[in-house]
Amino acid sequence: MASPHYLPPLRQVAVCGGTHGNEMSGVYLAKHWLRDPSELQRSTFHATVFMSNPRAVEKCVRYIGRDLNRMFTADILNSKGSDADVYEVQRAQEINQIFGPKGSCQAYDFMFDLHNTTANMGSCLIVKSEHSLLPMHMCSYIQKHYTVSPCPIFVYLLPGEESNGVALELGPQPQGVVRADLLAQMRSIVACGLDFIELFNKGTLFPAFEIEAYKLVGRMDYPRYPDGEISAVIHPNLQDKDFQPLKPGDPIFQTLSGDDILYEGDDITYPVFINEAAYYEKKCAFIMTEKHTSSQPALQREL
Ligand SMILES: [Zn+2]
Numbered sequence: 001m002a003s004p005h006y007l008p009p010l011r012q013v014a015v016c017g018g019t020h021g022n023e024m025s026g027v028y029l030a031k032h033w034l035r036d037p038s039e040l041q042r043s044t045f046h047a048t049v050f051m052s053n054p055r056a057v058e059k060c061v062r063y064i065g066r067d068l069n070r071m072f073t074a075d076i077l078n079s080k081g082s083d084a085d086v087y088e089v090q091r092a093q094e095i096n097q098i099f100g101p102k103g104s105c106q107a108y109d110f111m112f113d114l115h116n117t118t119a120n121m122g123s124c125l126i127v128k129s130e131h132s133l134l135p136m137h138m139c140s141y142i143q144k145h146y147t148v149s150p151c152p153i154f155v156y157l158l159p160g161e162e163s164n165g166v167a168l169e170l171g172p173q174p175q176g177v178v179r180a181d182l183l184a185q186m187r188s189i190v191a192c193g194l195d196f197i198e199l200f201n202k203g204t205l206f207p208a209f210e211i212e213a214y215k216l217v218g219r220m221d222y223p224r225y226p227d228g229e230i231s232a233v234i235h236p237n238l239q240d241k242d243f244q245p246l247k248p249g250d251p252i253f254q255t256l257s258g259d260d261i262l263y264e265g266d267d268i269t270y271p272v273f274i275n276e277a278a279y280y281e282k283k284c285a286f287i288m289t290e291k292h293t294s295s296q297p298a299l300q301r302e303l
Pocket of ligand 1: 019020023114115116
């Protein structure tokens with residue numbers, strides 16, 4: 001048997017809600033945990049709760065000036081120009097200071113980032129890369145131990161972004177609305193992830209495994225009139241079919257005169273974030289993924 005990959009223990013864990021101020025499971029959980037964080041604590045690490053974008057939360061909007069999700073690049077974190085007037089740019093710089101510039105000794109070791117989507121994503125786990133060994137082991141642990149609903153993994157690599165953790169993306173939930181069922185799911189999945197960290201810190205050997213994940217391969221915009229207005233809506237056959245195979249020739253949009261628009265790709269794709277409300281302005285009707293199985297080596301805390 002190959003020897004396990006050794007990683008240092010995780011001592012500082014952050015749990016963030018309200019990165020988008022109208023995604024309410026994370027907002028309500030973070031508000032609750034800011035009052036009483038006891039359920040997040042374990043014996044081997046310290047968990048800190050954090051409201052990422054408090055002004056957006058106060059106004060119940062996704063963001064004030066710009067999407068905080070896209071702010072954690074070296075360029076923006078170091079920007080001092082006109083960008084620096086945007087609230088989310090200031091906030092990203094503050095967060096980077098609080099959580100410690102990556103590599104510094106006060107840096108947090110792991111972050112849970114809590115999101116909701118209007119798409120039918122279920123209990124989706126988002127990791128930056130299949131090569132993020134500890135997050136992939138955590139996802140596998142959650143898939144095994146949290147059995148209320150499936151937890152598909154979406155691999156979403158944005159070049160230049162700093163990320164060391166797992167994001168939860170639960171849906172469908174309308175923006176500005178909190179549903180008790182999704183809130184409970186999110187709470188249980190965070191607890192499961194924290195249990196994994198505790199076991200890892202205590203020296204548990206996590207064996208090698210193979211795991212399936214959905215990797216981003218592209219984005220599909222809505223059909224548009226020459227003036228840029230959207231000319232068709234998500235096809236009823238595609239609505240809510242996140243993570244299900246979409247074949248060449250399947251309908252994806254329907255015009256208001258009732259014509260179907262078909263998927264013209266060459267290969268089967270697995271659409272996700274279908275009809276996500278926040279993505280209309282990003283010119284994205286859904287994200288296309290491919291299903292990919294990767295082999296993960298065994299993992300253990302370094303001694
Ligand atoms: Zn979000």
